[in-house]
Amino acid sequence: MLEIHLILLFMIAAAIIAVEVRDMLSSVVAVGAVGIGLSLAFLVLKAPDLAIMQLVVEILSLIILVRATSHRDLPFSASGRWVFNTVSTISFILIFLVCAYISLLNLPVFGEPQLRELSKFYIDEARTLTGAENIVESIALRFRAYDSLGEATAIVVATIGVLAIARRVSIKGKADDER
Amino acid sequence: MSIYILCLILFSVGLYCVLRKRNLIKIIIGIGIMEYAANLFFILIGYRQEGRAPIYAHDQVINNMVDPLPQAVVLTSIVLGLALMLLLVAISIRIYEKYRTFDITKINRLKG
Amino acid sequence: MSPNLMIPYLVIVPLAAAFLIIIFGKMTRPAGAIIASIASALSFTVSLMLSFSIVKYGVLIYKVGGWMPPAGIPMIVDSYSALILLIANFIAALVTLYSVNYVKIYTDTWKYFSLLMLMMAGVNGVAVSGDIFNMFVYLEIASLATYALVAFGNEAEALEASFKYAVMSSVASTFMLIGIAFLYNYTSTLNMAYIGKFIEGNRTAKIMSFVSVLFLAGFGLKAALAPFHAWLPDAYTKSPAPIPAISSGVLIKVLGVYALTRLFFNVFGMTKPVSYILIFFAVVSMLGGGILAFGQSNIRRLLGYSSVSQIGYIILGFAIGTPLAVMGSLFHIFNHSVAKSLLFMGAGSIEKTMRTQDIKKISGVISKMPVTGYTSLIGALSICGIPPFGGFWSKLIIIFACIQAGYFGLAFIAAFVSILTLAYYFKAYAPMLFGAKESLSGALKNNRRQFLTDMPMIILAVVSAGSMLFLAPGIMNILMRLATVVIVNGTAYVSVILGSLK
Numbered sequence: 001m002l003e004i005h006l007i008l009l010f011m012i013a014a015a016i017i018a019v020e021v022r023d024m025l026s027s028v029v030a031v032g033a034v035g036i037g038l039s040l041a042f043l044v045l046k047a048p049d050l051a052i053m054q055l056v057v058e059i060l061s062l063i064i065l066v067r068a069t070s071h072r073d074l075p076f077s078a079s080g081r082w083v084f085n086t087v088s089t090i091s092f093i094l095i096f097l098v099c100a101y102i103s104l105l106n107l108p109v110f111g112e113p114q115l116r117e118l119s120k121f122y123i124d125e126a127r128t129l130t131g132a133e134n135i136v137e138s139i140a141l142r143f144r145a146y147d148s149l150g151e152a153t154a155i156v157v158a159t160i161g162v163l164a165i166a167r168r169v170s171i172k173g174k175a176d177d178e179r
Numbered sequence: 180m181s182i183y184i185l186c187l188i189l190f191s192v193g194l195y196c197v198l199r200k201r202n203l204i205k206i207i208i209g210i211g212i213m214e215y216a217a218n219l220f221f222i223l224i225g226y227r228q229e230g231r232a233p234i235y236a237h238d239q240v241i242n243n244m245v246d247p248l249p250q251a252v253v254l255t256s257i258v259l260g261l262a263l264m265l266l267l268v269a270i271s272i273r274i275y276e277k278y279r280t281f282d283i284t285k286i287n288r289l290k291g
Numbered sequence: 292m293s294p295n296l297m298i299p300y301l302v303i304v305p306l307a308a309a310f311l312i313i314i315f316g317k318m319t320r321p322a323g324a325i326i327a328s329i330a331s332a333l334s335f336t337v338s339l340m341l342s343f344s345i346v347k348y349g350v351l352i353y354k355v356g357g358w359m360p361p362a363g364i365p366m367i368v369d370s371y372s373a374l375i376l377l378i379a380n381f382i383a384a385l386v387t388l389y390s391v392n393y394v395k396i397y398t399d400t401w402k403y404f405s406l407l408m409l410m411m412a413g414v415n416g417v418a419v420s421g422d423i424f425n426m427f428v429y430l431e432i433a434s435l436a437t438y439a440l441v442a443f444g445n446e447a448e449a450l451e452a453s454f455k456y457a458v459m460s461s462v463a464s465t466f467m468l469i470g471i472a473f474l475y476n477y478t479s480t481l482n483m484a485y486i487g488k489f490i491e492g493n494r495t496a497k498i499m500s501f502v503s504v505l506f507l508a509g510f511g512l513k514a515a516l517a518p519f520h521a522w523l524p525d526a527y528t529k530s531p532a533p534i535p536a537i538s539s540g541v542l543i544k545v546l547g548v549y550a551l552t553r554l555f556f557n558v559f560g561m562t563k564p565v566s567y568i569l570i571f572f573a574v575v576s577m578l579g580g581g582i583l584a585f586g587q588s589n590i591r592r593l594l595g596y597s598s599v600s601q602i603g604y605i606i607l608g609f610a611i612g613t614p615l616a617v618m619g620s621l622f623h624i625f626n627h628s629v630a631k632s633l634l635f636m637g638a639g640s641i642e643k644t645m646r647t648q649d650i651k652k653i654s655g656v657i658s659k660m661p662v663t664g665y666t667s668l669i670g671a672l673s674i675c676g677i678p679p680f681g682g683f684w685s686k687l688i689i690i691f692a693c694i695q696a697g698y699f700g701l702a703f704i705a706a707f708v709s710i711l712t713l714a715y716y717f718k719a720y721a722p723m724l725f726g727a728k729e730s731l732s733g734a735l736k737n738n739r740r741q742f743l744t745d746m747p748m749i750i751l752a753v754v755s756a757g758s759m760l761f762l763a764p765g766i767m768n769i770l771m772r773l774a775t776v777v778i779v780n781g782t783a784y785v786s787v788i789l790g791s792l793k
Contacts, residue, residue: 008185015212019196031208038215045222046232046245057261068268089198093191103501107476110182111228116479119246135233139251146355146364150428151258157409158262161439162269164402170445217468224476259431270454277447286451289525
């Protein structure tokens with residue numbers, strides 16, 4: 001229990017650093033720290049598949065983000081009606097947190113899930129129905145394979161989208177210089 | 180309870196970053212932090228005290244496994260977040276080539 | 292073949308087409324267009340056949356992989372889904388045909404067509420989904436494809452609009468994900484029918500209000516409901532012309548309105564506070580969209596704000612909740628999709644010929660491009676609500692429903708916004724369509740008649756002009772009545788689905 005709290009506090013601290021620091025490369029590194037903290041959290045919460053997946057995806061995201069920050073550009077600080085904007089943002093976030101807290105009171109306490117008949121079905125029947133030893137994989141690849149199809153399709157969409165955006169000549173006859 | 184609130188505070192840090200920051204990459208980082216928080220929240224929901232990972236092993240009983248369904252869901256959600264990140268970063272790199280800046284207040288040619 | 296085996300083809304056909312286009316598109320230039328057109332026509336045929344089957348059977352369920360829900364994921368088609376699928380695939384097929392000629396100005400058009408097919412796979416996936424997380428995954432697929440398509444021309448403004456749209460939309464999606472997490476924690480299932488069954492006793496728990504707010508914000512943004520509409524005018528300005536047509540005709544209806552009403556009517560159960568909030572948003576959309584449309588000089592932005600306004604009408608009908616109001620909203624979804632896609636296609640053709648999007652610089656469209664001119668005229672008359680074109684009947688039904696339910700103020704606002712709509716369309720389109728024959732003289736080079744560009748517009752114009760016939764007894768009438776029953780019966784959906792699953 002204590003480990004989860006500590007990891008979460010570390011992640012929040014790293015996130016605040018990522019948000020507030022001025023240098024873009026440090027910001028990306030801090031987000032990497034948040035991601036690795038998340039991977040550790042998945043490990044502590046007994047989700048090993050997710051820890052591996054999160055690590056891989058985190059590394060990919062970091063590479064992509066670092067590619068973007070290689071065009072160095074210092075971020076600007078706020079200007080204009082920034083007092084009003086900041087205050088309204090923070091008050092909106094506080095209202096959101098308070099409402100979330102109130103509704104969390106209705107829910108089962110952390111660590112003691114209730115009424116999970118569906119999960120009980122998966123745990124009891126997965127080996128007989130699918131022959132898989134890893135229940136998460138049997139859910140993701142057998143019972144809910146349709147969602148995994150969707151996830152693979154999303155990567156295809158992103159890839160084709162990036163290819164489309166990365167074209168050097170988009171409109172026939174006009175090179176893409178300054179438009 | 181406090182764990183859930185900490186997780187939602189992480190979500191709020193990401194939300195604050197998206198709403199208030201001006202650099203395009205900071206905004207993308209904010210969206211990434213929000214995604215991490217949402218995925219973590221799902222897994223926190225599924226945790227069982229003294230539970231063990233949902234993998235069958237010969238020598239252990241199966242009646243105290245953590246909830247496997249949120250893990251399958253988050254598996255998909257992490258990949259969706261990656262796809263989004265790919266697209267957003269690609270768009271922002273091209274925006275830099277066109278506008279020569281990452282400042283979102285300067286990227287404002289569309290009006291009305 | 293039993294009819295429920297047709298359901299997966301709605302997702303399979305566009306997905307397969309997308310992958311085939313990726314493989315063959317680089318080899319031969321026309322492959323992308325041909326495969327996309329065939330695939331969209333096929334999925335329209337499947338949705339048409341499904342509509343006929345639904346009228347006979349009521350509900351069709353296909354269990355993906357053969358696993359029994361809630362362990363597996365069901366694809367559920369009832370009359371509301373069938374109606375939305377019919378409209379969506381019809382518009383998508385016509386927009387794909389229109390795109391064939393339009394995208395000739397771009398390079399690498401196979402990327403465009405595969406993204407379009409992936410978007411349709413996502414849209415169909417959302418419409419048939421019976422599982423809330425599955426709906427989220429396919430919603431994300433459709434949204435990702437749209438971000439890339441809006442930015443397809445790689446112009447500076449298109450990229451800017453796409454980025455802002457992507458950021459706003461992903462914030463909304465993350466809110467929805469948190470909502471799904473709360474919902475799972477509360478109900479311990481992801482299947483919509485089982486969620487509905489669990490919530491039956493506890494509809495006013497505080498967690499349900501919180502989750503409702505999260506979903507309202509999330510789907511409200513996808514539906515371009517004010518105050519979440521800010522992405523829409525920008526995203527429509529510099530994207531390729533078929534994209535606003537399909538976005539305004541299909542995406543905001545299926546990803547926004549359909550998903551919102553499906554969750555709120557059939558799963559959560561419509562409560563008084565939620566309907567008041569929806570009425571408030573609807574009124575803000577109607578008035579805001581209308582007033583903001585007034586000052587626009589860019590034709591696409593004007594049509595975009597007009598979409599926001601009409602979505603307000605649709606949500607108003609759903610929020611009021613009486614059978615007449617819901618029927619009016621469903622009919623208005625149909626009318627608006629047809630007419631607005633027509634108008635955007637027309638705007639695309641006008642733009643290509645006149646080389647500008649500025650209303651003040653365009654004139655004489657009817658004389659120079661008769662097909663575009665007359666069909667745009669019909670589309671504009673339909674949206675303004677001029678009898679006998681379609682929009683008149685659906686707006687009339689919605690206004691009557693307001694009066695019948697006792698909301699005289701809302702009826703007055705709806706009628707006022709209708710007059711406002713007429714005003715800004717007249718102000719924009721009258722000088723454009725009619726008017727002097729001499730302007731932008733050098734712009735007539737591209738005026739060859741092109742069959743694939745004209746035919747979709749003509750078909751849509753005919754459908755729009757004759758849409759009041761759909762109120763007469765026939766396939767659409769039955770489907771609309773059945774869909775109205777499904778929505779108004781609210782949480783009876785749960786028992787219907789659970790009964791059919793045995």
